[in-house]
Amino acid sequence: MSDPRQLLRQMFDAAILAAQPEHCIPRFLPEPPRGRTIVIGAGKASAEMARALEKHWPGELSGVVVTRYGYAVPCRKVEILEAAHPVPDQAGLDASRRILETVQGLTEDDLVICLISGGGSALLPLPGEGITLEDKQAINRALLRSGANISEMNCVRRHLSQIKGGRLAAACHPARVVNLLISDVPGDNPMDIASGPTVPDPTTREDARDILRRYGIDVPAAAMRYLDSDAGESVKPGDARLAGNVTHLIATPQMALEAAAEVARKAGITPVILGDTIEGEAKDVGKVFAGITHQVATREQPFTRPCVILSGGETTVTVKGEGRGGRNVEFLLSLAIELDGMEEVYALAGDTDGVDGLEEIAGAIATPDTLARAWKMGMRPRDALAENDGHGFFEKLGDSVVTGPTLTNVNDFRAILLP
Template identity: 75%
Template sequence: MQPHDPRALLRAMFDAAVAAAQPALCVPRHLPAVPKGRLLVIGAGKASAAMARAVEDHWQGELSGLVVTRHGYAVPCRRIEIVEAAHPVPDAAGETASRRLLQFVRGLTADDLVLCLVSGGGSSLLPLALPGLGLGDEQALNRALLASGASITEMNCVRRHLSAIKGGRLAAACHPARVINLLLSDVPGDDPIDIASGPTVPDPTTCADALGLLRRYKIDVPARALELLESGEGESLKAGDPRLPPIETRFIATPQKALEAAATVARAAGWPTYILGDAIEGEARDVAKTLAGIALQVARRDQPFPRPCVLLSGGETTVTVRGGGRGGRNVEFLLSLGLALDGEPGIHALAGDTDGVDGQEEIAGAVLAPDTLARAWALGLRPRECLDDNDGHGFFEALGDSVVTGPTLTNVNDFRAIVIGGSSTGAP
């Protein structure tokens, strides 16, 4: 990679962010001491199978386990069973896996240890509704939440209070065995309750909170769901609940660490680099307008940072779906950014999901260049109409500017980088 090649720099930074969160690198140093009793390994998430493999490769004693991951994200393990299920809309395989996990941890003793491997995507991979609701209800709720514009924190609050496994319920099933959580964070703020909707941690939010969110976003749910929330029957487990076992939580990778890895790459290539935040939320197209304003101020006035420089950010934006396009919050961000920059010379950008899947597409994200809009118009594309139709994937794919990684086997949320050169060529 040459320092003057913005596109190569963008991809090198993205690859470094993903590499920094690889379970093989992060898991071993967080493994606990061998317990007096049994070690059971459980988990859920897009990175959970790779995490399980890292445990197997570095554990000195006996173990057994059951972990559920996304279709296509399985990693061969010898002693830990890996089950695949659907994401982002749950399926019957995930429901069966959830029931099996609850059964798997029954009958333990205080000498036993449950090592829980949790990463992003676990909410969809652990669908098990409270009595009176079924898988179809959870599927419909997930679709409605994904299209509502609710933040990941808000979505997970609702999920926890209608689930028989989330909101600390899986931890309660492990009692009296100790539980150690190894978390690979994909959420703004790194709150354990929001990673896979907190199956093995206590939850301070309430049924009333979940009910308020359903009303705020005008999400229709079955009468039974309302009954569970209004009566408090769906209440999650709180700190100090005697049903919970001893719980210890360790973060093995976070969005901030991934951004720092990317910054190291950029600085080594001669680019001053600034991390704007690892927990930026909001509508993707609105976040893009804000970051475009900052980038233009840098490019035109050398404020608040002088050119050349790189601006990095992470977090999880949302998309309120109004069109019929292929979606993707990172490509929606990037298309909105391109429209706001309007071909400003010397500014390039990349936005991608570190798990390799932006929305429901097997595409991580895309890259943006000063000539992106001009090339689109030359192909007969209408960028504004593509944005209005939530079709960022269709737009960037037509230009050959999609970023495709395949399953990365990790997930530390969204990665955004804006490279602002010192000249119209983008060179520092």
């Protein structure tokens, strides 16, 4: 086997490459319309998607998309705006209004190509009437710290918005909308990708209220009034304004895992994809995967060795400490603690967008001697886990994985390599 660290990084890089817009956009392009072609979009990959679309589109087009700070790329015809993620800011609010303005006054001869990827929820923070940006920021922070899964968080976001939950698609009517989506959510449900601004939403404002109650999240009075009103309801399946719209999933977590699996096969290693929809508390998922690793490492069955256990999805972290954490490094630290120095087992966990939590760090690599090296440096792994300090822990060991902006996002990537 080649160097385990290098091999894990090659698999991670292959997963990211498989989700690059340049590879995914061309085969999903619609026929040019009789009228205008307008491009809109939001997400960490939206600027790169716009650049790929410009390169391959046969006619004229114009439009505007919003991406995360640092994720902009030069485009000739589509205006690229930047805003904050994961907590929204004024730039995102202004960009949301610009996008809504861009689709006003369209006709049935016009075509709207909507480029959506993960991160779009925070980048389109146009709140419902009476709700301030500060209200949305507070609610977003509370959701991120609550332990709610991505589907639950996005349900709340859809029902507090003037642009999510199909409302942007309704604003495009009577133009035809073609959605090109890069999925970052377990299950690849379009309504959960960027909170579904251009697809119908079967959930209700009562569902949103239930989620807020379930996690004990206090919201401003204006937000509750909005949820109690008809304005808080999203656009439902069967709405005539969305008839004829088309949605394509152009890249998904499963595609990324299959690309990593191919790297493993070429290296003579058996890939085992356990799933692309793994959710749960990150440290608990780490314990479960440690149990799976023990089983595989100490039994002749069920997998041929050497092998690599691959998985994706989106775990969560209920923040209790004051450390520099992220869900992938939290998973990895928990895994390392439970494996307790198991011989020859290496693991990588990272976010395919290059940002785990609030850090410009994609994730980290754990090695058989991770705990031993930490103790030698005076670190206490369990204390770091309790403080949600995964980034601080792995950074001191020199085991962080830094990619910079990847210009795509198909969520978490986890690989456990067994000799």
